[in-house]
Amino acid sequence: xxxxxxxxxTPDSARAVRDFEEEWNNLAVHQRILCPSDRIGRLLDLVxxxxxxxxxxxxxVLGLAGQVLDKVSRMIGCHSNRLFRWSARRDExxxxxxxxxxxxxxxxxxxxxxxLVELAx
Numbered sequence: 001x002x003x004x005x006x007x008x009x010t011p012d013s014a015r016a017v018r019d020f021e022e023e024w025n026n027l028a029v030h031q032r033i034l035c036p037s038d039r040i041g042r043l044l045d046l047v048x049x050x051x052x053x054x055x056x057x058x059x060x061v062l063g064l065a066g067q068v069l070d071k072v073s074r075m076i077g078c079h080s081n082r083l084f085r086w087s088a089r090r091d092e093x094x095x096x097x098x099x100x101x102x103x104x105x106x107x108x109x110x111x112x113x114x115x116l117v118e119l120a121x
Contacts, residue, residue: 017051024048024065035076039092039119043068043075046115060107067104071095096120 028044031037047068050061078091097120099105100113108116 020051021048024051031072031076035079037075037079037089037092039089039096040072040075042119043072043096043116046112050112060109063107064112067099071099093120 024044024047028041028048031040031044047061047065050064053061074095075092078095079085079088082088082091096116100116100120105113105116
C-alpha cells in the first residue's frame with residue numbers, strides 16, 4: 001500500500017493499483033480458506049472496488065483499507081471465540097455496527113456507509 005501512495009500520479013500508478021489489487025486478492029483468498037465468512041468476503045470486495053477508483057481519493061482508500069483490515073481481524077476473532085457460526089455472525093454484525101458508530105467511519109462515503117449498513121444486518 002505504501003507503494004501505491006508513493007507512485008500515485010506517475011506513469012507507474014496503474015502498476016501500483018494492480019499490485020494493490022493482487023495483494024488484496026491474496027488476502028481475500030486466504031480469508032475464505034481460514035474463515036469462510038460471506039460478510040468478510042463482501043467487505044474485502046468493497047475495498048477492492050474502491051481501489052479501482054483510487055485516482056479520486058487515494059489517501060481515503062488507503063485509510064479505508066487499514067480500517068477494514070482491523071475490522072476483518074476482529075471479525076475473524078469472533079469466529080475463534082465462538083463455538084457456533086450463527087453466534088460468530090452475530091458478533092461480526094456488532095463489529096460493523098460499532099465501526100459505523102465511531103468517528104473513524106466519518107471519512108467513509110455515503111455509498112460505502114450504505115453498503116456497510118447492509119452488511120451489518
